[in-house]
Amino acid sequence: GENVEQHPSTLSVQEGDSAVIKCTYSDSASNYFPWYKQELGKRPQLIIDIRSNVGEKKDQRIAVTLNKTAKHFSLHITETQPEDSAVYFCAASPITVRYGGATNKLIFGTGTLLAVQP
Amino acid sequence: EAQVTQNPRYLITVTGKKLTVTCSQNMNHEYMSWYRQDPGLGLRQIYYSMNVEVTDKGDVPEGYKVSRKEKRNFPLILESPSPNQTSLYFCASSLRGHNNSPLHFGNGTRLTVT
Numbered sequence: 314g315e316n317v318e319q320h321p322s323t324l325s326v327q328e329g330d331s332a333v334i335k336c337t338y339s340d341s342a343s344n345y346f347p348w349y350k351q352e353l354g355k356r357p358q359l360i361i362d363i364r365s366n367v368g369e370k371k372d373q374r375i376a377v378t379l380n381k382t383a384k385h386f387s388l389h390i391t392e393t394q395p396e397d398s399a400v401y402f403c404a405a406s407p408i409t410v411r412y413g414g415a416t417n418k419l420i421f422g423t424g425t426l427l428a429v430q431p
Numbered sequence: 432e433a434q435v436t437q438n439p440r441y442l443i444t445v446t447g448k449k450l451t452v453t454c455s456q457n458m459n460h461e462y463m464s465w466y467r468q469d470p471g472l473g474l475r476q477i478y479y480s481m482n483v484e485v486t487d488k489g490d491v492p493e494g495y496k497v498s499r500k501e502k503r504n505f506p507l508i509l510e511s512p513s514p515n516q517t518s519l520y521f522c523a524s525s526l527r528g529h530n531n532s533p534l535h536f537g538n539g540t541r542l543t544v545t
Contacts, residue, residue: 319473347534349534355538356537356538357474357534358536359533359534402474404474418489418490420476420490421466421473421476423471423473424474
């Protein structure tokens with residue numbers, strides 16, 4: 314089945330610097346790659362996602378890149394701010410056909426704790 | 432307000448005592464799912480449901496049951512809880528499958544099994 318590896322597990326940056334989190338996936342049929350942000354004690358929330366027909370997507374200070382050949386995708390945060398401090402999860406959605414329809418699993422990485430130092 | 436509601440938020444129980452964690456969404460979402468979050472392991476999918484009366488196993492279904500008799504509700508049942516099921520549990524929903532629309536998570540249920 315699908316396996317998603319996420320690195321680094323912890324990342325500390327100075328305010329204003331950039332942060333990059335990388336994920337690799339094993340199932341080449343995966344076609345959807347969301348990123349979730351979880352602040353301390355809160356629920357995960359979607360911040361950006363990318364589909365396999367696109368190589369890059371940007372939303373203000375956040376961007377995601379996808380390399381389908383290498384089976385990896387990355388989250389880039391520019392001009393980091395203290396409120397960016399959180400745990401970030403990548404995920405991949407493999408396509409599995411069962412009983413005449415596609416299943417809908419979502420496999421998460423193990424998370425990256427980002428700390429932005431003021 | 433559109434939301435996913437889980438209850439209870441905190442639960443302490445003993446080994447073997449059946450429990451149910453409820454999940455309800457008011458967004459008319461077709462897809463609902465349960466995850467457990469453990470340190471160093473991220474979020475792991477337990478069960479999911481594509482629609483009423485349609486459920487399927489995630490990656491860690493052992494020891495859990497679910498049902499989807501109504502569109503808005505997706506309870507998680509632990510028939511005989513064990514200490515290794517101590518975890519933070521999240522229910523989530525999306526309009527029509529998570530790769531068509533974003534997942535909305537509940538606030539979580541912290542379960543301790545002694």
